[in-house]
Amino acid sequence: MSSSYEARVGALAGGPKIDLRSDTVTHPTPAMREAMYRAEVGDDVYGEDPTVNRLEELAAETVGKEAALFVPSGAMGNTIAILTHCRRGDEVIAGDRSHVYLYEVGGAARLNGSAIRSVPTLADGTLDRARLARAFQGEDIHEARTGLLCVEDTHNMCGGRVLPPETLRELAAPARAHGLPVHMDGARVFNAAVALGLPVSALAAEVDSVMFCLSKGLSAPVGSMLAGSRAYVEEARRGRKLLGGGMRQAGILAAAGILSLTEMVDRLAEDHANAKTLADGLANIPGITIAPETVETNILFFGVRGADGQPGDVTPLVTAAASAGVLFSGGDDGRIRAVTHYGITAADIDRALAAVAEAMKAPVKR
Ligand SMILES: Cc1ncc(COP(=O)(O)O)c(C=O)c1O
Known part of the structure; x- marks a missing residue:
């Protein structure tokens, strides 16, 4: 990872983690x-x-x-x-x-x-x-x-x-x-x-x-x-x-x-709205592949476009986001998974999008 990347995401990395790996990470209220x-x-x-x-x-x-x-x-x-x-x-x-x-x-x-x-x-x-x-x-x-x-x-x-x-x-x-x-x-x-x-x-x-x-x-x-x-x-x-x-x-x-x-049932709608916002935001980041219209609940998958237009390696993006404090799961099937849940706010979604946008600007190998 380049030091210029670290410099750009440094402000994000200092805050609490935004854990989008799974809704199993929720803590009791x-x-x-x-x-x-x-x-x-x-x-x-x-x-x-x-x-x-x-x-x-x-x-x-x-x-x-x-x-x-x-x-x-x-x-x-x-x-x-x-x-x-x-x-x-x-x-x-x-x-x-x-x-x-x-x-x-x-x-x-x-x-x-x-x-x-x-x-x-x-x-x-x-x-x-x-x-x-x-x-x-x-x-x-x-x-x-x-x-x-x-x-x-x-x-x-x-x-x-x-x-x-x-x-x-x-x-x-x-x-x-x-x-x-x-x-x-x-x-x-x-x-x-x-x-x-x-x-x-x-x-x-x-x-x-x-x-x-x-x-x-x-x-x-x-x-x-x-x-x-x-x-x-x-x-x-x-x-x-x-x-x-x-x-x-x-x-x-x-x-x-x-x-x-x-x-805790009715509030799941909030998680769905956050997932939709995340999907729409990701769709606007150059190099990200996602079909936001398929996002119906709290789980979404996305990928990166490789140089040849084929699916690219997502590992550098997952690693870069993690170092900016935003955790996604994935990589093994070429897709990144994000899951919204209790404890993830609309502001967290903005931060997650900023981290992905920064990572995609960084000279990470795809
Ligand atoms: C669709 C589905 N079924 C079953 C399970 C298993 O649940 P648990 O982790 O509580 O064993 C999971 C866990 O992620 C799941 O996603």
Whole structure:
């Protein structure tokens, strides 16, 4: 990095970091910390933690399912969902850019002998319909049986794209035709609901089970929920124990989760507005490639134009921005990801844009 670059961004580098790597970096709100301090607790594995019980009831009611289970993480929630829906060895159909396929340590295969049959994910976060229709199998004795279809809403790797209820219904149709259940990785389904102006229950109604995270945009320090029918959630409780996710006085954590659901949902609109401003601003910086019209929620991807007009190496830009105090994630697939969240203000977005503009002026190799 050149010293002239350092000189230009020096003023930015001194301030607090603007962390746009993920919405998982959110800290609990002051009200959450207070509620955690005061939380009434009991042994949740005995079903005796009143605060966890209250969170589970509230979550079930909010997503319009009979019951919900508090789990330590989104990945554990998705894995329990698979263990609960599928017999051992059943296949799971999921998109080839889905979190459950790419980033959950192969849990379905390792823990349930369930291979994931991936189908192409389209740019809008949906699945290739023809390939999806052909992915269901099991009638022939040579084939593993399909046990489950997983969809993701919003879609992380597609840039926070929203799948509305009618799209979910269409994707679920072939599973329904085969009499199979559908699970939603709804890590950010509240972002989808806010973007659509719908209650989250309108999205959850299209699937049999939904996992959503309290610990991302909803700002709780720890925890996700898995919701479905009462019988399903009772069986999932066994799966949680199997995976070592039975926590004891977890009301300390659930207290924050309750505030996630009662106080942190509507404000997601602010994160979406900030993401849009960031996308529009990035589109005006020479050398940046982005499609701002595809930004619907709090996640966006962008890249740099290489000398030959092809996608350029983004690593120098990520490094330069970081040294100016602006953190993005990325690089490995040639894209940079930015995620807006609680704690990121409109002023931070201006600072982030200034840092990128400076970095693009600097003689960084692209
Ligand atoms: C779409 C999606 N699903 C699931 C998860 C897993 O959540 P956790 O990090 O709580 O395990 C993530 C995490 O980023 C995610 O983006």
